[in-house]
Amino acid sequence: MRNPFRSQTADAPPSTALVTDLIAALGERNVLWRREDLIGYEYDATIERVTPDAVVFPLTTDQVAAAVVIANAFGVPIVPRGSGTGLAGGTVPVRGGVVIVLTRMNRIVEIDPRDRVAVVQPGVINLALQDACAKHGLLYAPDPSSQRICTIGGNIATNSGGPHTLAHGSTVNHVLGIEVVLPDGRVSFLGSRVPDAPGIDLRGLFVGSEGTLGIVTQVVVRLMRAPEAVRTMLGIFESIEVASEAVSAIISGGVIPVALEMLDQEIIRAVEPRLHVGYPLDAGAVLLIEVEGLRESVEADAQHVVAACREMGAREVRTAESEAERAALWEGRKGGIGAIGAISPNFYILDGVVPRTQLPKVMAEVMRLSAEAGFRCANIFHAGDGNLHPNIMFDELEPGATQRVLDLGGAIMRLCVDSGGSITGEHGVGLEKRSYMEWIFSPADLDAQARVRAAWGTGERFNPCKVLPTGHGCGNAHEAEMRRHLSTPGVYV
């Protein structure tokens, strides 16, 4: 496979000296370098593919540092990677080099119920941490829908969200301290075990930096006490626009649910026949709404939610009467994206944000643009945050379809920006959205961002060609030359 970003072709033999040094530092079991072994690390859950020179699986912080130092000595790029569920191409080794996979550093080092913190390695699976915390009646709040497979290290790299971001905030709000290997191989600790550490917030700057400022090797996260009571409701609406109006009505009434999720008719019809979770097939859209807290406040908040939904024209508002019913409603939400795979050969997930009051107008426009481009579009998203995820369904075998889908994606992103929003709420910029950065940031803004990279000594080799557009820290990457392969591996939102 040709790699337009490197002078040598990927068919050339691997740099044996590089591989030899990596094996010496990490052991043969923890280094992949044969052509056939590298293929699995060409891509993430997006569309670009480039083959790395080597893939390593460090077991310790020292091994991560050693791999970084070796890659630096050979002048090859370094790309950190977790489970590879990224949706923006953030882990694609655009210029080859060494992919450092953190999944074998997967130990929960400590859960301290008294201090309400956990210390974990970067390869710990998000859900595994949640499960471990639940045993202590505690909660690690960020819950991206890929939580069954995504790692905490990846969550930090992309500042992951999830349905419960609405009340509890994104990953950055839950990370207290991070041990990192910096681009020069030095190990540092950013933040503290305690909130509000003195000094410049390097921790806050690092979270969401998409693997361009270093590699996470250990993390201190903040835990919360699980709530006393939870109520989960399903608001049933005639259309996605009406449901969008209800979102603002609920929140402007002074109640911020912990989750407020939208599923449109396409999703309902994909999910219900397969998972039988109880979504009405004839609904235009449903809102999955959850409130939590003391029993007394949950009762009052739920009443407000029901009233607001009815006032905005909900056909019905159902309440989960048991834990099983609640789990079923969430099962439909978490399995929603997977269900699209069953009704369409391919689909492309978008991630944009708008002020939530713009949702009705924006959703109507998303549907109009999709119809105009000749594609069906399924919507399943974090409505409370104004964080939309249109899923454009298509068949890549149809000539020209892929390009038209990408064009439609661009038009929808433009719509978000023009509505006062942003090009990504939780998936990241990665490779895919670098060119959209200029829509929301001026050249001066982007220069300021590039200065962060310069200060960190990231250079051109630490996860190159990510986040910032061409000319801001990445040479001439010709995206058009990259092999585009719109596929549907295990993608989630």
Added chain:
Amino acid sequence: MTTAPSAEALRTLLPPDRYPGIEAYAIDGALPALAVRPANREEAARIIAAAEEAGLVVVPLGARTQTGLGRPLARYDVALDTTALTRLVHYEPNDLTVTVEAGMTLTELQRTLAANGQYLPADPPPSDAVTIGGLLATARPGAWRHHMPGQRDLVLGITSVQPDGTLTHSGGRVVKNVSGYDLHRMHTGALGAFGVIVEATFKLAPAPAATRTLGVECESLTHAAEVATGLWDLALPLRALTLLTPTAAEAAGLPRSAMVLLECFGNDAVLARCGEAVRQAAMAARSPRAGALPDEAWTKLRALAGDPSQVVLRLGAPSSKVAEVAQAAAEAGCIVWAHLAAGSILAVAPDLAADAVRALRAVARDRGGFLQIESAPSALRREVDPFDVTERTLVAALKREFDPRGTFNRGRWQEDV
């Protein structure tokens, strides 16, 4: 200080009424050569660019309540007063976001938001008299950090002026956004090291239906920590959960006793439930007295934490070690109160020796925490690093990138910055 001729050149850039007298702008006893109060961000940018060109040091100032934070300035030429930048730039109540200029006071912002049943959940020292720019640049937590996000997590975007006068933005106006590097987090708590904040966008919260201040008198700080930990575990809607030494209780206008002071919020049923929980906790702890207390207790503690005539220390410690660290500070002669969940301990004394501060820093560090000097005479801040930062290399590198000539607040951070 004699007026430097170079600063004089800045005096003709703006209309004469933009230049107030310098007397009100003393920092650590030193006066600037020039004070400027620009009417808008463009004027601020012109002054900053001209100062950079002339090699002058600019010190951005808001309400000037926290000038004893950080190392003493290495040089002080131009006081840049931001208090005329008071525009409400954008407010859509149904989005629960607001964009304001940096010179607006928190009082003014809260007044605007309250009209829509909303507020910015921040209670910095010494009071709501602080400006939005100061609130962000100092990032000092208050009692509400028990439940509420810190300034870093409330800010969605910032506009700042760079040393060359360029205006740069980061983040945006939406509540969830991962586009690019979060420079607004870097500016928050940076004491103006990387630029002058002129505008910020915040995530807001609905104002609580009602709040109530409750207290439980305890035998000791350790006892108070046990009671507070029990209450914390009940997952009650508390905005603050604080331990007080007897002297802190007295300073807050309460009976002189170690105690747990908490603030619950919600509807009447929730407040009643919290009251009952506190009553039961008090019974279990054999506390002589428990119940409702005046809300002014919080106002008084805030004011004390922001009192420029005092030495104010903020120690961090994991929750389980908060009582130990607080006790050490009390034994050093400080008035001490501590926010349990935030692991934040405030220690205030009229004066403290450098060795005493170093000893307390060691106590906090031994338990996984830190000590920051939030206010002190310049001599103490010269002798003991006010910050407790291990990663200095990256901070120095960021300063070199963002402010290579040291135009902003030179000397505030560290020797080589």
